[in-house]
Amino acid sequence: MEASMERRQLEYFLAVAEHESATAAAAQLHVAQPTISVALRSLEKEFGGQLFERTSIGLALTAAGLALLEPARQVLRDFAVAQESVRDVLGLAAGHLDIVAVPAVAAGWLLEALVGFRRAYPQVGVRVYPETDDNAIAAEVRSGRYNLGLTVSSPVTGQLTSQQVGTQRLNALLPPGSSDASEPIGVDELAAMSLVTMHPSLSTSRRWLETQLNQRGTSPNIRIELGSTEGIMPLVTAGAGYALWWTPMMGSDIGECVLRPILPSLERPIIMSHRSGALSPATEAFLKIVGTDAANTTSHVTK
Structure with a gap:
């Protein structure tokens, strides 16, 4: 099976997990519902177990599906990093930056940071998602669902690099x-x-x-x-x-x-976190802009 097909299968899997419905996932991804079903059956055959089970309100992840959820997100994020890195070298589109933030930070510090970022990198698309739970933000960033997370406490989740960028x-x-x-x-x-x-x-x-x-x-x-x-x-x-x-x-x-x-x-501190290791060009560009504004802050790495 080609790698591109495997990636598409994981995209279908994550969409169904999010919407708890193959029909809703198909509508979001603009594909036919049978395409989603075939991809899920193929994944289940490959893994040797059922990933979803039917409930009264829709499709729910089984234990095997829950085990696949975070690795699937990480695979897709790593692929996006590789894709954007190549495009950056070739001088093509610079991709997107996904940020999850505590609402009060998203409406304050982040807005001001985005003004400078968009001025320097107008070709990069930015998507901001609200989340009130610091632990949930750290877990989602570690899983690869988002490039950056903004919290008001230091994350306890491992494999994240964190920096205080304000108060x-x-x-x-x-x-x-x-x-x-x-x-x-x-x-x-x-x-x-x-x-x-x-x-x-x-x-x-x-x-x-x-x-x-x-x-x-x-x-x-x-x-x-x-x-x-x-x-x-x-x-x-x-x-x-x-x-x-x-x-x-x-x-x-x-x-x-x-x-x-x-x-x-x-x-309270404003803490920005990202996964340790390779980052997308868009993420690195944002960190560069923020680093200029946060020159007097302290960085630490949570391993």
């Missing part, structure tokens, strides 16, 4: 017209105010605030709890309450809302 500070985002703009506000004062926030499993800032207030014998006055960040700004702008807001963030994002530093202060 973020926690602030209180208050409705338009609030007084004392830019003046610090204490957590005791925040305890009496209505808070718009995300579920505790999705928000490190909320968990920090709850710990601070619990030590003082009180708790946040949570009035609206969300499952994502999209609704926070409109609610604060409408006067529904305040929110916890990490900076740096693109200045125009807060509109007419008022930003005040919180006391005691909380800062």
Whole structure:
């Protein structure tokens, strides 16, 4: 069997694993559904076991399928690195850069970094994916699903090279017209105010605030709890309450809302990670741009 066919089979396998449906995978890849089914049967024959099983909601990975998931992603990422490296030497298209990031970092530090990167390398396509879990980001980067990961804690997953590229500070985002703009506000004062926030499993800032207030014998006055960040700004702008807001963030994002530093202060690192070993030209180009901006940061390698 030709190597290109084996690569295509792995692409089909990963698409079905993601969508839990051969039909949905075929639609995404713009191929006929029987093509997907034939490729999966061929893979199962080659590996000697079933990769998927039918459930009431679709196709689920078997133990053998789960074992194949990460190696399949790594094979496709390694192939992409090789392909882009050759094209770079030949002066052809420079490929894509896939980045997974904590939403607050993606909306702040990363946007500013991408401006410089796109200015220097306009031919490179960039795709950014949100993820709130630092451990999930590290695992996905290690598996080869993404070129780069941006977290707010150092990864414990092996085979990653990590570098601190910046810091973020926690602030209180208050409705338009609030007084004392830019003046610090204490957590005791925040305890009496209505808070718009995300579920505790999705928000490190909320968990920090709850710990601070619990030590003082009180708790946040949570009035609206969300499952994502999209609704926070409109609610604060409408006067529904305040929110916890990490900076740096693109200045125009807060509109007419008022930003005040919180006391005691909380800062967290911005950590950029990538797989150790060969990198795609697009990844190396981004690291070069970031390295210029992060000349005074400390690098470390997790083996």
